[in-house]
Amino acid sequence: MVYLLRCQIPTVERPAGVVSRPVLEDDDQRAEGRPPRARIQTLVTTPDGHVLELSGSAARDGLRLGPSVELRASAPSEIWDPCYDSFSSSIFANDRAAVIRITDDNAVANVAGRPDEAGEADGEGPAARFVDPLCFSTDHQGHVYFVAGLRICQATLPGEWRAVPGEPSLAAAPNGPQLRVRTIHIEPVEIWALTYLPARPAAPAAGPGPAAGPGGAGAGSSSGGGGAGGSRANSAGGAAGAAASSSPGGCLVYATRTALYRLQLPTPATAAAEAEAAAAAPGAAAAAAPGAAPGAAPGAAAGEPGAAAVAARAADNGPVPPGPPVVSLLAGSQDEEGVLDGPGRHARFRRIQGLAADVDGAIYVADYNTISVTTSVRRVAPDGMVTTLASGLEGACQRPALLPNGYLALCERDPPSLLVLDLGLKPPPLLPNPPAARAGPPRRTxxxxxxxxxxxxxxxxxxxxxxxxxxxxxxxxxxxxxxxxxxxxxxxxxxxxxxxxxxxxxxxxxxxxxxxxxxxxxxxxxxxxxxxxxxxxxxxxxxxxxxxxxxxxxxxxxxxxxxxxxxxxxxxxxxxxxxxxxxxxxxxxxxxxxxxxxxxxxxxxxxxxxxxxxxxxxxxxxxxxxxxxxxx
The missing domain is CATH 3.30.710.10 (Potassium Channel Kv1.1; Chain A)
Known part of the structure; x- marks a missing residue:
């Protein structure tokens, strides 16, 4: 029998998400020209627009839900599914039909869409429209991803929002550059969760590549524009799943009710080549406007100086999605529910209520059983293998989040609370890694x-x-x-x-x-x-x-x-x-x-x-x- 350390932290309001961020301290050190120290702060958001601090999340000596954090500049009505983005040193979240940004000084601003105007449209800043943008995630390279109904959207952040190391992020100027939102995938059924997996180092090619073999197989293309649906490679549980998980372009993992899919993102080299080609093509600026044909790059719209701006923004903000996305089944089945561990396509889920990723690329799934009215925490390895870590958790636990101390936090609706499990997980780092020690001679193998x-x-x-x-x-x-x-x-x-x-x-x-x-x-x-x-x-x-x-x-x-x-x-x-x-x-x-x-x-x-x-x-x-x- 497996025993888990767990605790339940009551909350006055229903928790709507958990997010951790580094907070700079020691103004005296900054004044003396020394780099300031940073501590990790974990925040719990609510559907009523409140933010509470969860102290003790960076250590393993107890957790306590503290007082509300005072927000400035704007008062959101709701704050759902927050994520921390190190590129801009900001938190992104949902406020009804809008995307909001919370900077280090707790200033809140609507940065995409309008809270009271739902719709479906790609565009720049307030011109974009969504129905309940949720499930925020980031590549920490200038792109924030989220779900809006059947759409997966990518928000490309302006280069001016890039955070300066050791300095707090500040709210953008009202008339300054806006983020740009584009749909990169449309799923025929509702999407319930989303998370980003960073790229893994890829080995260099072993040799030259002459003409393609039968069928002319080539490298799969990636994210498309204008709301185009993606190509889906149904490769769960096999070597193809493992191969895709190590692509140098990173990927998104998203969940429908009973299945997980991997949506491959382009490599930086592919994106740069696409931007170069766009810059050389006549009339490329018009073709790159939001909502244009699939393959249009974000960053060049009507009124911008042309495709050269696309290349410049690609260099500043990282990958520019160059074509229709490739989607592959990671685990589960869209057509059959159940509770079954095993290799990708053979595993079954009952009702997926959220995803969280660790530093090694494993996904942790909150799986709600509507029959027993309990939740299980299940691990999906990068190759699609599914293993149940905890089961029989009472009620519907949602929106899992890895705390800096390795605990897994889940949001409960009834009673309003946080359920925290000690699973010994390895969360992705929030702070830059210290410089590596000088290595000795490489070990012979x-x-x-x-x-x-x-x-x-x-x-x-x-x-x-x-x-x-x-x-x-x-x-x-x-x-x-x-x-x-x-x-x-x-x-x-x-x-x-x-x-x-x-x-x-x-x-x-x-x-x-x-x-x-x-x-x-x-x-x-x-x-x-x-x-x-x-x-x-x-x-x-x-x-x-x-x-x-x-x-x-x-x-x-x-x-x-x-x-x-x-x-x-x-x-x-x-x-x-x-x-x-x-x-x-x-x-x-x-x-x-x-x-x-x-x-x-x-x-x-x-x-x-x-x-x-x-x-x-x-x-x-x-x-x-x-x-x-x-x-x-």
Whole structure:
């Protein structure tokens, strides 16, 4: 039996969110030219527009709900789902139909929309319109994300709002630059929660990327504009889910009632290239206005100096979403509820009431059971694996938040209170990391030494040459035999007649794909460019390397697009066997994104005549999806 430390803190009003922020102190130190110290302050907001301080959240020696924090400049009627943004050193939250900003000096200002004027419109500052903007999150690089009904919106903050380290944030001038809001995704059902996951470091590409393999798979495109719906890759629970979670562009994880999805955001390099292309194109400024065609970048609207401003703002504020978003299922099912742990697509949720992310990219879900009237806290790993950490919590617990001390706080409506659980979590840092100590010489590792041995060829140590196309690869028999079943059989003395030859050929193999496969044999891992992923997957299957085949298939799936999905389905169907699961996921992607495929690559659908069985499976899938849509 697992025992949890928990406490319940009564609140006079129903809590509407919990947020932590660093607060600068020691004005005397600042006056003496020394950097001020900062402490962590945790705040609890209410539906009546009040803010209370929760003291003790930075230590593990007790919590106490203190007095109200006095707000200045404006008195919001409501404050829901606050989040702290380090780029602007501000809190962003909801006040009815508006987005509000609370600066370090507790000044409140409406920065997008108007509290009493609901609607649906992208735009700049007060020109934007929403219905109940909620579930705020931030990338801390100049973008705040939130949910407005079926929409996921991105607010790009002006560069002038960037906080100066060691100085408090101040309210923006009334006539100064405004944040710009654009819809980056529309979901066909209501979105219940949202959180941002930062990028993970990506390994450099392992080699050049020649022409794409079957279907021409390329890198998946990301966030779109003008409210365009996104492409959805249904890849939960498999290697594709893990691959997507480590993308260098960061991602949003959002929840419908019973499922979690990952919406991939663009890399900074992709965004910068898009802005450069926009700056070079005639008439780009007009095309980039809010609500323009998908692919329009935020930051260039009518009346601005043109697309050069887009590039400038991209450099100042980070990524600019360049195309339609790619969405993948992380865990759960949109069509079936329940309470079941396990790998992504096999897990089930009852009613998701909020998300919170830790420093390692795990998601903590408040899952309300309407039958037992209890709440469970469930952990979703970056690969989609779902584990229940706590269950049987009485009532409907919502809006989970990680406190600086590692506790998890949940908002309860009846009775009004905060439920706090000690789960030993690791919250994302609020303060900059101190400078790292100077590192000593790097530690030698086996895979690094094996990689160096491969890179040193030819150095006289190789005892075999493999000829692949027009390239020759000096290799070591013992390593190939130990690491690859195909070569263990091929090089065995009692095996093939040419097993003892000094030179062997691999006919019909792509040299670039084999170079990556060879690196995988030597060091156990390789970064696969999307353009080479189909060729690597096919060659890995042929040479009996199932782990590499699975990794390459994950890259194929993460890069699927409207232009490539038909070719990839036909390719996967032809290969069969280990590619059956990939075919299923590609087929599900095509069903979910059929309208986009028909609109952007309609001529490719004619190729389905090559496989009547595949065509019938797609028609069956679309029919089933249409029936579910009619029945809710």
């Amino acid at each position: 086996l895979h690094a030494d094996m990689g160096a041995l491969l890179d040193a060829q030819p150095d006289g140590t190789a005892d075999l040459t493999l000829v692949v196309g027009d390239r020759r690869f000096p290799v070591h028999r013992a390593i190939l035999s130990a690491r690859c079943d195909y070569f263990r059989q091929r090089l065995a003395p009692e095996g093939f007649a040419d097993g003892a030859a000094a030179e062997l050929s691999l006919p019909d193999a792509d040299p670039a794909a084999f170079e990556l496969l060879l690196r995988f044999i030597y060091i156990g891992a390789v970064d696969i460019p999307p353009a080479l992923a189909p060729a690597v997957a096919e060659l890995a299957d042929r040479l009996l390397l199932p782990e590499l085949c699975s990794d390459a298939q994950a890259v194929v799936l993460s890069g699927v697009s409207a232009d490539t999905v038909v070719g990839l389905m036909l390719w996967a169907e032809r290969l069969g066997g280990p590619f059956a699961r990939l075919l299923t996921e590609l087929r599900e992607w095509a069903v979910l994104n059929y309208e986009g495929v028909r609109r952007e690559a309609g001529s490719s659908l004619k190729r389905l005549a090559e496989s009547p069985d595949l065509m019938m499976q797609l028609l069956d899938g679309m029919s089933t999806r249409a029936k579910r849509g009619r029945t809710g």
